[in-house]
Amino acid sequence: MRNRWRVLVWTLAAVACLNGFAAAQIPLPLPILPLPIVSTAALDPILQQILQTAPIGQIIEAVLTFDHVPAASDVLAVTATGVDVVSFRVLPMLAVRGTSTQIKALLSLPGVRSAYGNRQLTYFLNQSVPLIGADRVWNDLGITGKGVTVAVIDTGIDATHPDLPFGSKVIQNVKITPDLFGIGSVVLEGIANTDTTSGHGTHVSSIAAGTGAALAGKYRGVAIGANLVGVGAGELLFVLSALEGFDWVLANRSRYGIRVISNSWGTTGSFSADDPINVASKMAHDAGLVVVFAAGNAGPATNTLNPYCVAPWVICVAAGAKDGKTLADFSSRGIAGDPLYHPTITAPGVNIAAARATTGIVINTFFAVDLLRLGTDAVWYAVASGTSMATPHVSGTAALMLEANPALSPDQVKTILIASATPMPGYALHEVGAGYLNAYGAVTQSLPVRATVTRVEESGALLAPAGAWQAFDDAFTGVTSSNGIIVGSQTAGATATLSFTGTGVTWIGFPCEFCGIARVYLDGALVGAVDTYAPTRPAATGAMWTSGSLASGSHTLMIEVTGTATDPVASHGEAYIVVDAFDVRN
Ligand SMILES: [Ca+2]
Structure with missing residues (x-):
């Protein structure tokens, strides 16, 4: 029994400690005592466990969400406990780093809405457009997403790829530093290739808006005329770097015309409106941004949805086969009959060919397979599957809809996507949402009604x-x-x-x-x-x-x-x- 506890504690310590804190340095755990905390703040169950079990002196990273934008006095009260603090541009949060004793002391500070651990998140890549009617939108309606910018919070974008030219297509490409508490700028702007170790973000971005230029339009994205902004967090995504991404987008949305945020990542667990990621996505929604999240790849079991996808103000995307009627086994499912836990819509997410980053290690793992499937096209393109790939189909469609009618609110975009979706017989709401994405239907229903x-x-x-x-x-x-x-x-x-x-x-x-x-x-x-x-x-x-x-x-x-x-x-x-x-x- 004692050994099992040690394993648990070591696992939690590894999760809690994000800066290469060597496991060997962690002292033996102390007996577990109830938390002597008097606080009304919502406490992340994972952080609670860490605080209960972390050895004295172990360094923990967390995010405090306030019920107001933290004032200088709040920052002062937080730093008085001795923790390192990083504040945000827009989000009402403080990133903190300190011992469990210090973090516990923060929970009872006035105005703290919630405290969450800085856990690692997952990109939903499982392995890898005419179907949704995007080509008809370009050809029949002349709508390509012009004037609309999609921000992609992901591993980064390789804007040296011909489909994603830096400056004209990728109008900004930023890199979030992995250690927010380190020295120097937290966000570096104007980098041509921010996707140096993964390739996931490049693939996802090209599905949303890639030009297809490398092979004369053979593999084009959904909104070929839309702009992209890459918000690169690198191969390892944590809560704090994702929040930094949202914060940067909120502060810079006007500068770059950002109307859509595409998120092909998440985690597991239950939905809470107090979760800082959900607080951030709600702020983005309330600022007029369409927030799209991947459902996750934990299917076919029920109740496996990415909790960030459950938020009713976001658009939650399940992955379907390219036949337009079959749900992918891996696509996460919600809860039957539950009003919240279900995807919004299903989009293509199985065997999707899209841009290959020149330097992405993860995406290049399957190069040999791609060579078999795509032949020499594999030089520029990779095949991947996952709700990660389904999500940018919807993000690109949202960009098309917003060119058709820039006055649409995020809720109107969601309502039209639902109304125009093609039903998927044999599947329930908690599996596929409203059905399969129909970009042509969504865009035609978005066009403003001309008053006669x-x-x-x-x-x-x-x-x-x-x-x-x-x-x-x-x-x-x-x-x-x-x-x-x-x-x-x-x-x-x-x-x-x-x-x-x-x-x-x-x-x-x-x-x-x-x-x-x-x-x-x-x-x-x-x-x-x-x-x-x-x-x-x-x-x-x-x-x-x-x-x-x-x-x-x-x-x-x-x-x-x-x-x-x-x-x-x-x-x-x-x-x-x-x-x-x-x-x-x-
Ligand atoms: Ca008259």
């Missing part, structure tokens, strides 16, 4: 009382009107009433030297007065008053003649109101 305007001439309104309104032709008025005829009245209390069905209305008329003041009523309520006096007349009629956006349905517009005018030439003695037509928006 119906013109109704003056005769279409109820002109009361009879005889108060007189018709005049253009020859008489000298103003070009909609159908050559306008009506005018200067009888106080005379009204022109239009009943219409739509979402807005505009009164067309003209101002003149004999014109007066009208009152405007919408659905029976007075909404404004319009002074139509002008010293000269225009050449043609135009908008005199226009409503805002109205609830779709039946409405009534009434224009009332007041018989009064601001005309400075008293001799005119007239106060005409002119009605040419109405434009009804549907």
